[in-house]
Structures are given as C-alpha cells and as structure tokens.
Amino acid sequence: MQILVNGKIASIKKGSSFEFVSENRFFTDSDGYSLSITFPLAGCPENIAIFGHLNRKDVDNPKMTLDCEICDIHFLKSGAITITDLNETEVKAQFLEGRSAQNFDVTWDDVYINELDLGEPASLSPPSQPYTAWQGLIYGQEYVALPWVNNSSTNIQNEVVKENNSTRWGDDVEGLSFFPYLIVIAKRICEAVGYEYDFSEWENDEEKRFLLVCNALPYAWDIPQFARALPHWTVTDFFEKLEPFLAGEFDINHKSKIVSFTFYKTILAGKNDVLLNRVVDSFSSEVSSKEECEYKGSATLKYKECGHHMQKFYSCDWFVAEQRDSIVEYDTLKELIEANEKYRVITSSGRNSTHKRVLYAKDVDRFYVIRVFLYSPIGSFPDSFFPYTILQPINVFGDDVVIEDTDNEIEIEFVPVCIDIDDEKGYLLFLDLPSYDETEIEMNSGGLSSNSFQTLPVQLLSAGEKESRAEYFDVINIGFWDGSNYNLLNSPIPAIDSIMIREDWTLAHTHFSMRLKDLRIQSPQIDSQQKYTFSFLYDGVPDVRSVFYINGKKYLCEKITSTFSENGMSQLKIGVFYRIVDEN
Numbered sequence: 001m002q003i004l005v006n007g008k009i010a011s012i013k014k015g016s017s018f019e020f021v022s023e024n025r026f027f028t029d030s031d032g033y034s035l036s037i038t039f040p041l042a043g044c045p046e047n048i049a050i051f052g053h054l055n056r057k058d059v060d061n062p063k064m065t066l067d068c069e070i071c072d073i074h075f076l077k078s079g080a081i082t083i084t085d086l087n088e089t090e091v092k093a094q095f096l097e098g099r100s101a102q103n104f105d106v107t108w109d110d111v112y113i114n115e116l117d118l119g120e121p122a123s124l125s126p127p128s129q130p131y132t133a134w135q136g137l138i139y140g141q142e143y144v145a146l147p148w149v150n151n152s153s154t155n156i157q158n159e160v161v162k163e164n165n166s167t168r169w170g171d172d173v174e175g176l177s178f179f180p181y182l183i184v185i186a187k188r189i190c191e192a193v194g195y196e197y198d199f200s201e202w203e204n205d206e207e208k209r210f211l212l213v214c215n216a217l218p219y220a221w222d223i224p225q226f227a228r229a230l231p232h233w234t235v236t237d238f239f240e241k242l243e244p245f246l247a248g249e250f251d252i253n254h255k256s257k258i259v260s261f262t263f264y265k266t267i268l269a270g271k272n273d274v275l276l277n278r279v280v281d282s283f284s285s286e287v288s289s290k291e292e293c294e295y296k297g298s299a300t301l302k303y304k305e306c307g308h309h310m311q312k313f314y315s316c317d318w319f320v321a322e323q324r325d326s327i328v329e330y331d332t333l334k335e336l337i338e339a340n341e342k343y344r345v346i347t348s349s350g351r352n353s354t355h356k357r358v359l360y361a362k363d364v365d366r367f368y369v370i371r372v373f374l375y376s377p378i379g380s381f382p383d384s385f386f387p388y389t390i391l392q393p394i395n396v397f398g399d400d401v402v403i404e405d406t407d408n409e410i411e412i413e414f415v416p417v418c419i420d421i422d423d424e425k426g427y428l429l430f431l432d433l434p435s436y437d438e439t440e441i442e443m444n445s446g447g448l449s450s451n452s453f454q455t456l457p458v459q460l461l462s463a464g465e466k467e468s469r470a471e472y473f474d475v476i477n478i479g480f481w482d483g484s485n486y487n488l489l490n491s492p493i494p495a496i497d498s499i500m501i502r503e504d505w506t507l508a509h510t511h512f513s514m515r516l517k518d519l520r521i522q523s524p525q526i527d528s529q530q531k532y533t534f535s536f537l538y539d540g541v542p543d544v545r546s547v548f549y550i551n552g553k554k555y556l557c558e559k560i561t562s563t564f565s566e567n568g569m570s571q572l573k574i575g576v577f578y579r580i581v582d583e584n
C-alpha cells in the first residue's frame with residue numbers, strides 16, 4: 001500500500017491500522033473517509049519532508065487540507081487529508097474523498113447568493129410587443145417579464161391588456177421586472193465565485209431546463225439585480241437545497257474549482273449489481289424510532305410552508321383525510337367536469353349537491369373543489385348575485401409519503417409559485433412582498449434635511465452599514481416557462497402542473513409538473529425497519545451504491561468498512577444493509 005501526500009510517499013506508523021468507511025450518499029450524504037491515520041515523525045525523514053513545516057497554528061486552521069491518494073492492489077482513492085493532531089513525534093490525520101471532502105470544506109460558508117453579482121436585465125424598457133419579453137430560453141432569452149401581482153399592494157407588475165385580439169402593455173407600465181431561469185442563476189453563481197460548471201445533463205433535460213425563478217421586485221423599487229430577489233442562503237446552501245428538487249447531485253471540486261451535476265436516474269442506471277458470495281458472519285437488528293433510517297428514497301418529500309394565500313389549497317393532506325368518507329369519485333377528469341360544469345354559475349343547488357363536496361378524478365389522481373371567484377349582479381337587482389366558479393385543484397403539492405409516521409423527511413425550499421385567479425385578468429402569478437423599499441429612510445429630525453431631497457448614495461450612507469443585504473424572500477418560487485405557455489390561458493403564467501383548468505373549465509395540458517411524487521428518486525424501496533450487518537471477504541471495495549445480492553436476496557448498502565494496515569487492505573469487510581422490498 002502507498003499513501004501519497006502532496007505527491008510524496010508517506011509512511012504510516014508501524015503496527016498501526018486505520019479503517020476506511022465507504023458511505024452511500026443516498027443514506028448519509030457522504031462518500032469515503034478514514035478514521036484516524038497515524039504518521040510518525042521521529043526517525044521518518046519522508047514524513048518530516050511532508051509534515052515538518054506544519055505547526056499548531058496550521059492544524060487549528062479549519063481550511064487546512066493536503067492532497068492525498070491511497071493506493072493498494074484493488075483500491076485507489078484520491079482526496080485530501082486534514083490534520084487532527086500534531087506533536088513532535090507523530091501526525092494524526094483523516095482522509096476525505098468526494099462528498100466527504102466537499103462537506104468538510106468551508107470555502108462558501110460566508111458567501112451569500114443574494115450578495116453576489118449575478119447581473120441584471122440588459123434593459124428594463126418594455127419592448128413594443130409584449131410577447132417578445134416572454135419568448136424564453138428556447139429563443140435565447142435568459143429571463144422573461146411575465147405579469148405578476150404584488151399581493152401586498154395589489155399592484156400588477158408588467159401588466160398586459162388585450163384589445164381587438166392583440167396584446168399591449170398596461171397604461172401604467174413604465175419599466176419591467178424580470179424572472180431569470182434557474183439554470184441561468186446556477187451558472188451565474190458559479191461564475192461569481194470563480195468556478196467552472198458542467199450542467200450539460202440539466203441543459204439537455206426537456207423539462208427541468210425550463211424551470212423559472214419567480215422571485216422579482218417591482219420595477220419602481222429600482223432594484224433590478226437578480227441576486228437581490230434571492231433568499232439569504234450561502235452558496236453551499238443553494239446547491240444542497242437544489243439537489244432534492246432536481247433529483248440529482250452536485251459534485252463540487254474545490255481544488256479544480258468546478259461544479260458538475262448528475263441526475264439520480266443517471267447515477268442509478270450506471271451501477272452494476274454486486275454478488276457477495278463469501279459471507280463470513282451476519283446479524284440483523286431492528287431500527288428503533290430514535291435511530292431512523294435516513295434513506296432518501298424512502299424519505300417523505302414536502303415543500304416548505306411558504307405562507308402565500310394559495311398554500312391552503314396547494315398542500316392540505318389533513319383536509320383530504322378529513323373529507324375521505326364524503327369524496328365524490330370519478331373514473332376520469334373528463335367525467336368529473338361533465339358532471340359538474342353546470343355549477344360554473346351557481347343558480348340553485350340541492351342539499352347534497354356535488355359542488356359542496358371534494359371531487360376526485362382517478363385517472364389523473366387529483367382532488368378538486370368548486371370555488372367561487374366572482375359574484376356577478378343579476379340584471380337590475382343590485383343586491384342579487386350569481387356566483388361564478390372555477391374548478392380548483394387541491395393538495396396537488398401535498399407531501400409525498402412512502403412510510404407513515406416517519407421522522408425521515410426532506411423539506412424542499414424551491415416551491416411552486418402562487419397562481420390564483422383575478423376577477424378581471426384571469427389567472428395570474430402572485431408574490432407576497434413587504435410594502436416598503438429598503439432605500440426608504442425616515443426623515444431627519446428637522447429643517448429641509450429630509451432624505452427625499454438627497455441622492456441615493458447619500459440616503460444609503462445615512463442609513464448606515466447593514467450586516468447583510470435585505471432578504472425579500474426566504475424561498476425560491478418556481479414555475480416552468482418554455483415560451484409557449486402564454487397560449488394556454490388568458491394571461492401568460494408559468495406552469496406548475498401538467499393539468500391546468502381554465503376559467504371556463506376547459507383543460508390546458510403541459511408536460512411540466514412540480515408534484516412531489518414526480519421528484520421522487522426512482523430507486524429501490526427498502527424495509528427501513530430492519531438493518532442487516534454482514535462480514536464478508538472481497539478483493540477491493542464494491543461500489544457501495546450498487547444493488548447487492550446476498551444469500552439469494554437483494555439489498556441496498558448504507559456503508560462498508562475496510563481495514564488497512566501498513567501491509568495493505570484486508571479482504572475482510574463489514575457492511576450495513578437494508579433488504580429491498582419485493583418490487584412485484
């Protein structure tokens with residue numbers, strides 16, 4: 001066995017050994033790492049040449065790492081070591097590779113995405129034809145200016161008006177605010193921190209490349225920078241939070257300064273099954289409620305509670321469960337609409353009318369309620385109204401549960417944008433924003449020294465230094481926009497589901513979906529309550545993310561521990577496994 005540190009051969013302490021743990025990211029979000037490796041200094045010139053220049057101050061530096069490579073006949077791992085202890089006679093270190101090294105690094109722990117320079121639109125001026133501001137990524141546009149409502153002020157931003165089968169900007173539109181594509185933001189974050197990127201898989205995906213960041217600030221606020229509408233997340237947070245939403249992994253190589261992305265489906269498709277036929281010993285243990293299995297494939301997926309007024313419709317598992325016994329079920333959505341479209345205008349209804357019930361369409365697996373959105377006067381009777389309704393989907397973005405009553409949950413902070421109906425404009429995008437501009441400063445205490453007479457730099461200086469930029473959103477609102485969505489409804493809105501129902505109860509289909517069940521890792525399901533430990537003989541270390549065949553049954557592996565001595569790696573391995581549930 002050889003250990004290379006900074007390209008030089010290092011020697012481990014005679015008679016000592018160390019363990020190397022290979023972990024499965026689907027369970028632990030880590031890769032490989034060693035326990036403590038001891039390198040002698042006294043009487044060891046090769047180690048002195050490597051570690052002799054270090055001192056206690058270096059060891060206390062949390063960023064202190066050295067390049068490292070561990071080589072054996074059936075084993076090769078490249079990564080870094082971090083020094084855990086240092087004295088006159090020996091050095092103790094831990095080896096980290098892949099995600100383990102990435103998790104250890106603190107390069108971006110104080111770099112916030114809303115404080116980076118992520119650019120701004122080339123122009124805020126409205127083009128003569130509104131649709132040219134909506135064409136989107138497929139036409140080379142990295143951002144679009146869709147109409148949206150500031151729910152705090154009820155003002156419509158980027159307003160459009162339809163006249164004589166054509167569309168124009170609203171009379172009050174002086175400038176536009178823009179929504180950038182998510183992949184564009186990810187690329188610009190990499191560029192802002194000086195890293196290259198390989199997002200080719202994401203770019204080639206026919207759906208996820210059209211994910212649109214629906215965070216924006218009003219044009220009148222004069223804050224057009226894309227970063228200013230993002231949450232106060234570190235760069236590390238951004239990529240970590242993005243993984244479960246995209247159903248993939250970002251590999252960040254801080255040494256080479258490159259960020260790459262791979263979908264889970266690609267990772268799983270590239271794995272070969274492993275047969276373990278030399279099992280030495282085995283035992284099983286029941287996983288207690290305090291020791292939950294954290295397998296991502298079985299985790300409950302849930303969107304973060306984002307507080308907008310449509311949240312109660314988007315996610316309401318409790319309500320569907322409460323109404324379970326009174327739900328009216330239809331085989332198809334077409335049948336559901338045909339049976340209930342008479343309630344588009346409610347003129348009268350019986351006691352058990354279906355418009356008062358929860359409706360379910362089996363073929364599309366969706367629940368609906370009939371929701372009144374407009375009261376229209378009846379003739380010349382000012383106090384009499386007909387309620388006009390829409391078919392409102394409910395719980396479309398409810399939790400995706402695999403195992404009931406589990407603490408294994410993944411909360412996703414890229415959330416479906418709020419889409420609601422306006423009685424004049426139809427469906428629109430709504431955002432909740434504070435009702436003030438961060439540059440608005442209280443008047444000084446006397447005379448004509450009001451800040452309203454001052455230039456913007458003077459106002460900002462008067463306000464004093466702030467610890468961080470203002471945070472207008474704590475989540476990233478998301479929809480899909482491929483440039484053709486504006487043909488689906490009266491107003492151009494991003495798609496959040498593959499089935500959208502217009503005001504007149506007709507269907508609009510998209511091939512986009514933000515339903516959590518569509519984000520689920522398509523990986524084997526396991527019995528997460530029974531853990532198996534096998535000791536086995538194996539040359540090298542099998543791919544811990546493969547499907548294992550052991551004693552005629554299939555398993556997923558959480559981790560494998562190997563032992564190394566100065567003579568190399570032992571054939572004896574210890575693995576922790578969970579049995580795959582019968583897929584038939």
